[in-house]
Amino acid sequence: MSAPHDDDRLLDHSYDGIQEYDNPMPRWWLYIFWGTIVWGVLFWLNVPGIGVGKGRIADYDASVAAAAADMPAEPSAGPDAAALLAASQDPTAVAAGRTVFGAYCSACHGPDGGGVIGPNLTDAYWIHGGSPEAVYHTVNVGVLEKGMPAWGPTLKPDEVNAVVAYVISLQGTTPAAPKAPEGTMDPPADAPSGDS
Template identity: 40%
Template structure:
C-alpha cells in the first residue's frame, strides 16, 4: 500500500521548503462560486438583462402594487357607512377609544399625536383637501391619496375600524392642539353631531 506522502516542491530558500498541497475543496468552491455570482450579477444589473438599477426595480414594483391595489378596489368597491352611522360613532366612547388607539398606532407618525399635522395635514381644523364630509373622509382613508403620500387603509382594516377612525377624527374637529400645521384645502363646516 502506497502511503500518502506530502510532495515537497523543489525550491528551497534558506532551508525553508514548501508542500504542494491543493487548496481545500470548500475554499475552491467558494472562490469559483463568487466568480460565477459576480459574472451573473454584473450581467443582470449592468448589462441590462435585468432591471437597470435597484431604483428601477423598486419603481417597477410600485407600478405592480398600484395596479394590484386598483384591481382590489375595483373588485371590492368602497361603500362608506351612512353619515348618521359615522357621526353616531363620534358620540360612542367604545368607538372613539377604538379609533384613538388605532390612530396612535398607525396615523400619529404622519399626522401628529394630536392630529395637529406633521407630514400629513392637520386633521383638527375645518379645512380639507379631499373633502370634509364624514363619508368623504371615510373614502380618503380607505383609498388613500397614494400620489401625495397618504397610504390606502381599506385593505388593512375592516370597515368598522375605518368608521371608528372617522368618528375619532370627527371628534377632534376644533380641538386646537399645540403646534398646529397651517390649514390646507377648503373650509367645510363640520356636520353637526346627532343629539346625544
C-alpha cells in the same frame, strides 16, 4: 395452499364426494371483518337525514359559511354619514378610533391630529372634503400620489369606521402644534366643531 395442518379437522359431511376441513378464519381477518361492520354502522349514522351526524355536505357548507364570515366586507361599502357622525360622539367608538390612530396615523398626522407630513385634521379646512363620507373615502382609498396610504385594504372595516369617527371627533380640538389650515373650509355637519 400448503399441506394440511395437524389441527385440520375433516367435517363429516360429504357433498357429491367432496369433503371439507373446518378451518376457522385467522384472527386478524375476523377483527377486520367485524371492524368494517362497526365502521359501517357508525358511517351510516353520519349519513345526512338519517343519523346523528350532519354529513359531509353540511360540514362543507358550515366551513364555507365560516370562511365567508372571516372575509372583510367590500371596502367600498362604507357606513352612512349619520352613522359616522353618531360614532364620532360615541366614547367607545372614539376610544377605539384613538387606538387605531395612535398605531397607524399619528406618525404623519401627529398624536393629536395637529399634522406633521399629513395635514392638520382638527381644523375645519379639508383638502379632500370634511363631510363624514369624504373623510371616510379619503381614509379608505387614500391619496396615494400625495403620500396618504389607503387604509381600507389594511385595516378591518370596523377599525376604519372607528378611526374615521375619531378623526371627526377631533374637529375643533386644539393640538399642541397645529399645522396651518390646508384646503377649503368644510366642517363635518353637526360635528362637535363649535362653529357648525
